[in-house]
Amino acid sequence: GENVEQHPSTLSVQEGDSAVIKCTYSDSASNYFPWYKQELGKGPQLIIDIRSNVGEKKDQRIAVTLNKTAKHFSLHITETQPEDSAVYFCAASTDGNQFYFGTGTSLTVIP
Amino acid sequence: EADIYQTPRYLVIGTGKKITLECSQTMGHDKMYWYQQDPGMELHLIHYSYGVNSTEKGDLSSESTVSRIRTEHFPLTLESARPSHTSQYLCASSGAGGPREQFFGPGTRLTVL
Numbered sequence: 001g002e003n004v005e006q007h008p009s010t011l012s013v014q015e016g017d018s019a020v021i022k023c024t025y026s027d028s029a030s031n032y033f034p035w036y037k038q039e040l041g042k043g044p045q046l047i048i049d050i051r052s053n054v055g056e057k058k059d060q061r062i063a064v065t066l067n068k069t070a071k072h073f074s075l076h077i078t079e080t081q082p083e084d085s086a087v088y089f090c091a092a093s094t095d096g097n098q099f100y101f102g103t104g105t106s107l108t109v110i111p
Numbered sequence: 112e113a114d115i116y117q118t119p120r121y122l123v124i125g126t127g128k129k130i131t132l133e134c135s136q137t138m139g140h141d142k143m144y145w146y147q148q149d150p151g152m153e154l155h156l157i158h159y160s161y162g163v164n165s166t167e168k169g170d171l172s173s174e175s176t177v178s179r180i181r182t183e184h185f186p187l188t189l190e191s192a193r194p195s196h197t198s199q200y201l202c203a204s205s206g207a208g209g210p211r212e213q214f215f216g217p218g219t220r221l222t223v224l
Contacts, residue, residue, distance in 0.1 A: 001170055032210035043201050043215030044154075087152055096142065096210030097159060098169065104152040 002027040004092050006102025013080050014110050021105045023090035024072045030092040030100075033073045035064060038087045038104075047088075048075070080109045114138050117202050117216035124192055125224050132187045132219045134202030140214070141207040143185040147171060148199040148218070160185060162207075192223040 003026040013019050025033075031052040036044035050057045050064045050073065057064050061080075066073040077084055090102040115136040124130055136143065145158040156169030160179040174196070175189050185204075189196055199220050203213040 034212065036215075038152075041217070043203070043217050044213075045215065046212045049212065089154065093210040096205060096208070097161065097167070098156060099144075099210075099213065100156075100170075101154040104154075106152075 001098075002030055002092055002094070002100040004090060004100045004102045006090050006105060008105060009103065010106045010108075012108045012110060015080060015082060017080055019075075019077045019080055019084070019107055019109075021075045021088055021090070021107075022072060023074070023092075023102050024070075025092045025100075026071065027092070027094065028068075028071065029094045032093045032096070033064070033066060034091050034093075034099075035075050036089045036091065038089065040086075044089055077107075080107075082109050082111050085109045115202065115204055115214050115216040117200075117219050119219060120217060121220045121222075123222045123224065126191075126193055128192050130189050130192055130221070132200055132202075132221070134185045134187070134216060135183050136185075136204040136214070136216075137183060138204060138206075138214065139182065140204035141182070142205045143179065144203040144205075144213065145169075145175075145177060145185070145187050146201040146203065147173070148201055154201065158187065192221075194223050197221060197223050 006023045034049035038044040063076040093099045118133045141162045146154045155171035157173040158177040202216040205213045
């Protein structure tokens with residue numbers, strides 16, 4: 001099956017700086033790559049996703065890039081704010097029946 | 112806010128008890144999922160369903176069972192709880208067709224003494 005690796009496991013940034021989280025996947029058939037944000041005591045919530053026919057997608061301060069050849073995709077958060085502090089997960093799926101998640105990145109934004 | 116609900120939110124129970132974790136969604140989604148989230152925060156798929164009367168096991172071996180008699184309802188049952196079942200259980204759903212956003216419930220924190 002698919003194997004998704006995520007780095008770093010923890011990340012601390014100063015408010016206003018950028019944060020980058022990277023994931024790699026193993027199955028070249030994977031074609032959907034969502035990113036989820038999980039706040040304490042809540043379930044994960046989708047923040048952005050990208051499909052394999054697109055190289056980059058942006059939504060305000062959040063962007064995701066995908067390199068299919070190298071099988072890696074990254075989450076970029078610019079102008080970080082304290083409310084961005086949470087655990088972030090990447091995931092990969094081929095058919096929407098099974099999703100394979102990365103191990104999570106705990107992001108802390110220091111005011 | 113996603114319309115997917117889990118009950119109970121917290122459960123402390125003794126070894127050997129039978130328990131059922133409830134999950135319901137009001138979005139009419141065909142696909143539903145159960146994940147186990149360990150203390151390191153990693154999510155592991157334990158069961159999923161394509162629709163009514165379909166259930167499949169995920170990659171993580173689990174002693175739990177699921178049923179899907181109604182579209183909106185996907186309960187998870189442990190026949191005999193053990194301390195090793197202590198974990199956070201997350202339910203999710205998504206629409207039919209190709210891969211798309213999963214909507215997660217708030218989770219059930221289970222502790223087996």
